[in-house]
Amino acid sequence: MSSDRLAGRKALITGGAQGMGAAIAKDWASLGAEVCVADINQEGIASVAEEIRAAGGSATHFSLDVTSEEQAKAAVAHVVAEFGEINLLLNNAGVNKPTIFPNTPKDNYDFIMGVNAWGKFNVMKWAAQQMIDQGTRDYVYKIINVGSILSREAFLDVIPYSMSKHAVLGLIKGGAKALVGHNITVNGYGPGVVRTELWEQLDKDLVEIGMFEKEGESMDSLAEDMILMKRYSYPEDVLGTASFLASSDSDYMTGQLIMIDGGMVLH
Secondary structure (H helix, E strand, O other): OOOOOOOOOEEEEEOOOOHHHHHHHHHHHHOOOEEEEEEOOHHHHHHHHHHHHHOOOEEEEEEOOOOOHHHHHHHHHHHHHHHOOOOEEEEOOOOOOOOOOOOOOHHHHHHHHHHHHHHHHHHHHHHHHHHHHHOOOOOOEEEEEEOOHHHOOOOOOOHHHHHHHHHHHHHHHHHHHHHHHHOEEEEEEEEOOEOOHHHHHHHHHHHHOOOOOOOOHHHHHHHHHHOOOOOOEOHHHHHHHHHHHHOHHHOOOOOOEEEEOOOOOOO
16 A cells, blocks of 8 residues: 555545545555445446455445435445444545537436536435534545546536536535534545546547547637647546545645646636
8 A cells, every 4th residue: 555645534426436535545545545436337346346355455336216205324334334434425426418509408418417517416415414424533534426527617518417517516515514513624636628537438428429520529629729738638637636625635625626737717
């Protein structure tokens, strides 16, 4: 293990089967955290948890649909049963499916808002209640909600996604105010264009709806035209910020959304 920076942290990570969630789960475990990798992708979470254990870390996994109250409550209970308590939540699970407004069907809106807005609210509610029930500790409880550049911007081909990520910003701000009296901080970070399985599918979808002519063009075009650093990112680019928010280094922060976008959104 490379460090004990997150020793004592008992974490639930949603959307942990791949992409940023999987990368953070492995990183946090290497920093001493005990992690529960949760996702609807059962094969993926089992693989990530096994990889962590093989590297000497502590990990379990749990099959979780974040839109289900019953499953969210059970996921929190699983972390407590495995690790004794929960004191860190990474609310990472998210989906996207581009459409050109106003030709956006209701089921597209419901799907995206259901996972990205309600799903985060739902998991955070049960995790926060468990933290409150556990009582005051000699450290700060941490809730991290993953936003986006589209928590502060909107694009014409992903309006429901933009709305859902604006909702995440509201959850961060409101949650910080609601939970500060229980020694719980609520923060988040906003990635930009990240090369993950989610973006690779999004890239195909953008070609399908006519936004780009060929696959791979969307990331290159956005990097050239909109990102100051002239490159898209990878999951590894979020690790430092995520571990900072999970650690005691961020104890005097709450209600904040930190952008990790290479200079794509400057406000």
